[in-house]
Amino acid sequence: QKEVEQNSGPLSVPEGAIASLNCTYSDRGSQSFFWYRQYSGKSPELIMFIYSNGDKEDGRFTAQLNKASQYVSLLIRDSQPSDSATYLCAVNIAGYQKVTFGTGTKLQVIP
């Protein structure tokens, strides 16, 4: 079982819609969860991080964490074509300074 799993996509949504990106993780000791966005040919950039159960909102982005289900998601409201990128879920495994990434979900926002 992979440590961090994501659907590779592509996930296609129309402009203005809500994009929902999902991630599951295997280590119950995981403590911090990050969402990165990576445009083609660029480096990953941090969008949000979350470490408590529930929702965390930042502008059009909402991260949701459910530790009991070992599930973290990212919602993008009012999706824009500029949101088209690969979204990487990352998890900090408890106990040491190691951030493990999922394989990423490619999002396409159709104008």
Place this chain on the structure above:
Amino acid sequence: DTAVSQTPKYLVTQMGNDKSIKCEQNLGHDTMYWYKQDSKKFLKIMFSYNNKELIINETVPNRFSPKSPDKAHLNLHINSLELGDSAVYFCASSQVGRHSPLHFGNGTRLTVT
């Protein structure tokens, strides 16, 4: 004002050669990393250094040797390059602490022919 910078941006070389990638961060972070991103875009951790001390070595072939002369610099030397080493190598840094996010450099695209 670049936060994490790595050089070179592109590296094209032949099998069997030795090459180095350099990384520097000016964020004052204590921890630096090397990640490898393969053709399928999977980012895999290779090494992590905390204040010049190696803390993570993820079963990377010993042809790869990281060096951290100080906590702001982390270099990666690769001996006897193989075709399978072709990838994008990212340097990253973070503060110590489980909630600290990674800050990435712009990556080095290594192509081995």
